[in-house]
Amino acid sequence: MTIRVYVTDREGQLHELEAEPGWTLMEVIREAGLPIEAACGGCCACATCHVYVDEEWLARLEEPSDDENAMLDEAFEVQDNSRLACQIRLDERLSGIRVTLAPEF
Amino acid sequence: MDRSEPIRTDMVIVGAGPVGLFAVFEAGLLGLRCHLVDNLDKPGGQCAELYPDKPIYDIPAIPVCTGQELIDRLMEQIRPFEPTFHLRQMAQTLERAEGGGWRLTTSAGTVFEAPVVVIAAGAGCFVPRRLPLPEAERFEGRSLFYAVRRRADFAGRRILVAGGGDSALDWLLTLEPEAEEIALVHRRDQFRAAPDSVARMRELVNAGRVRLIIGQIAGLEGEDGELEAVRIRTREGEVRHACDRLLAFYGLKMELGPLAHWGLELHEGLIRVDTEAFETNLPGVFAIGDICWYPGKLKLILSGFHEGALMAQKAFRYCRPEEKLVFRYTTSSTELQKRLGVRA
Numbered sequence: 001m002t003i004r005v006y007v008t009d010r011e012g013q014l015h016e017l018e019a020e021p022g023w024t025l026m027e028v029i030r031e032a033g034l035p036i037e038a039a040c041g042g043c044c045a046c047a048t049c050h051v052y053v054d055e056e057w058l059a060r061l062e063e064p065s066d067d068e069n070a071m072l073d074e075a076f077e078v079q080d081n082s083r084l085a086c087q088i089r090l091d092e093r094l095s096g097i098r099v100t101l102a103p104e105f
Numbered sequence: 106m107d108r109s110e111p112i113r114t115d116m117v118i119v120g121a122g123p124v125g126l127f128a129v130f131e132a133g134l135l136g137l138r139c140h141l142v143d144n145l146d147k148p149g150g151q152c153a154e155l156y157p158d159k160p161i162y163d164i165p166a167i168p169v170c171t172g173q174e175l176i177d178r179l180m181e182q183i184r185p186f187e188p189t190f191h192l193r194q195m196a197q198t199l200e201r202a203e204g205g206g207w208r209l210t211t212s213a214g215t216v217f218e219a220p221v222v223v224i225a226a227g228a229g230c231f232v233p234r235r236l237p238l239p240e241a242e243r244f245e246g247r248s249l250f251y252a253v254r255r256r257a258d259f260a261g262r263r264i265l266v267a268g269g270g271d272s273a274l275d276w277l278l279t280l281e282p283e284a285e286e287i288a289l290v291h292r293r294d295q296f297r298a299a300p301d302s303v304a305r306m307r308e309l310v311n312a313g314r315v316r317l318i319i320g321q322i323a324g325l326e327g328e329d330g331e332l333e334a335v336r337i338r339t340r341e342g343e344v345r346h347a348c349d350r351l352l353a354f355y356g357l358k359m360e361l362g363p364l365a366h367w368g369l370e371l372h373e374g375l376i377r378v379d380t381e382a383f384e385t386n387l388p389g390v391f392a393i394g395d396i397c398w399y400p401g402k403l404k405l406i407l408s409g410f411h412e413g414a415l416m417a418q419k420a421f422r423y424c425r426p427e428e429k430l431v432f433r434y435t436t437s438s439t440e441l442q443k444r445l446g447v448r449a
């Protein structure tokens with residue numbers, strides 16, 4: 001089954017992406033060629049895959065780990081719905097998830 | 106201008122990440138002396154800076170080790186070759202030396218002359234992340250800093266420190282006694298700094314000597330580069346915190362930096378090399394590890410080690426043009442074993 005992911009880029013444009021189960025959210029966004037730096041390649045070591053998750057989806061995600069929270073400390077414009085996309089592993093239950101790319105820094 | 110006598114050596118390596126370190130080994134086996142330059146305060150590059158405690162599983166014959174363990178082992182492996190480290194300085198300029206070879210100058214004014222320069226600069230230099238506010242630039246270097254270069258800049262000042270890691274807390278604790286007043290701003294009431302520093306910070310907060318603000322920086326106010334206040338977004342709304350020094354620690358990011366102006370042929374921000382010797386378009390200047398590009402390049406530590414071994418073969422010819430290079434194994438060669446210090 002393919003998983004659908006809706007991503008709003010920094011210009012406000014909406015993109016509908018498809019992912020395989022087991023991919024991370026960062027990987028889907030990066031493979032689609034959208035501007036997500038993901039400098040550390042998904043190792044939770046750079047905070048350049050920062051996204052805002054739509055409120056209705058936020059509660060369905062697992063809580064961020066201590067590592068993820070510590071990395072978010074180094075990001076800017078962090079909000080309550082801020083997450084690192086590389087730390088969100090997709091499965092069927094997350095099909096339809098909506099996120100917005102956080103500003104670049 | 107400082108015209109100090111240059112350091113003359115065989116090989117200057119820019120970058121003391123895993124690949125630069127192993128290049129010392131490969132060069133050392135061939136009898137070449139190395140000096141390394143890195144703008145960080147310790148060797149290890151990404152492994153030591155970004156993931157010291159995370160496991161690596163794809164180093165041949167080491168089923169698992171952490172980033173820091175890999176660096177510790179490399180340091181042990183290259184010790185017999187007595188490399189010299191020049192840390193906390195950036196390789197700044199590269200030009201032809203008068204008598205042939207290359208002349209490399211660092212941001213600290215150290216000058217090297219060597220027939221071979223090896224660029225093992227990874228994804229570039231680690232530089233502090235800047236505040237992504239349009240007005241930040243006006244204050245940088247005058248009242249907004251990302252590192253403490255001169256403590257005198259902070260003495261007797263009203264300082265705001267931003268961040269929750271070790272750098273932020275260490276400097277908060279160091280500057281507190283000499284500041285007129287000092288505050289800490291962090292996005293949440295949890296700190297990843299060492300528990301001991303966090304405890305000391307909390308004591309100072311309780312004693313009324315440090316003000317702790319939970320929030321994020323939203324804007325800077327001041328004239329002519331002189332900071333007057335920082336606007337902070339908190340749960341209760343925006344607050345204006347009066348201060349005249351801001352010391353912000355938002356981690357590090359990587360930039361190609363000065364290398365971009367050395368006349369090297371680039372490919373999408375990486376240095377193009379041949380795959381025989383990993384030499385750049387400048388003869389005697391090599392590039393290995395994450396910074397180099399050739400068709401099929403993989404950014405793996407393993408690949409960087411291989412690149413270093415081949416590079417050293419050609420580097421030898423620049424350094425010892427009159428000598429013949431004989432291929433030998435460390436297992437059987439008494440000469441190599443002498444260099445390694447395992448045979449008298």
Ligand SMILES: Cc1cc2nc3c(=O)[nH]c(=O)nc-3n(C[C@H](O)[C@H](O)[C@H](O)COP(=O)(O)OP(=O)(O)OC[C@H]3O[C@@H](n4cnc5c(N)ncnc54)[C@H](O)[C@@H]3O)c2cc1C
Nearest residue numbers: 043120122123124144150151196226227229230394395406
């Ligand atoms: C989180 C994470 C996990 C990883 N896991 C693995 C793994 O499991 N296996 C694997 O093979 N690879 C892994 N990698 C990739 C691996 O770390 C890199 O391939 C490796 O660090 C590259 O080594 P390097 O020596 O080329 O460069 P770096 O490690 O980037 O070191 C370059 C050094 O050069 C310095 N420098 C740059 N420019 C200058 C200048 N002008 N002057 C002075 N100094 C300069 C920098 O400060 C830095 O210290 C991982 C990377 C990350 C971020």
Ligand code: FES
Nearest residue numbers: 042046047049086
């Ligand atoms: S890609 Fe670096 S933290 Fe997610």
